[in-house]
Amino acid sequence: AxxxxxxxxxxxxxxxxxxxxxxxxxxxxxxxxxxxxxDPPVLVLDEPAEALDPVAADALTRDLLEWPGGGTLLLVTHRLAALDAADEVVVLDRGRIVQRGRHGELLAAPGAYRDLWDAELLAA
Structure with a gap:
């Protein structure tokens, strides 16, 4: 405000x-x-934090995932750090679903999500 x-x-x-x-x-x-x-029934946000610095971007992502709105939020992002609050993470590769699950489950299993996570940590 x-x-x-x-x-x-x-x-x-x-x-x-x-x-x-x-x-x-x-x-x-x-x-x-x-x-x-x-407060739409479905809100699709494509990289809503891309113009923000990493700390602000992660804070915004967490706030969005805790949004009390009555609808569904579909968040498209390459930043994984704040996705621990997501109900479900769907990993796409060339338009196909290659993994889906909660953040912790995806980190525990080998695959694209963990590879992206490791790359994000190295870049930080």
């Missing part, structure tokens, strides 16, 4: 080509807030 209050026109701030005064992070947060307030 405080981020929105700081914007030139609050909730009505123009986003997109006309939103020239907004940073990428501000634009992304405003769009995300609008989507969450709409």
């Amino acid at each position: 405080e981020v929105v209050e700081e914007l030139p026109e609050g909730w009505d701030t123009v986003v997109g080509a006309g939103g020239r005064g907004l940073s990428g992070g501000q634009r992304q947060r405003l769009l995300l807030a609008r989507a969450l307030l709409a």
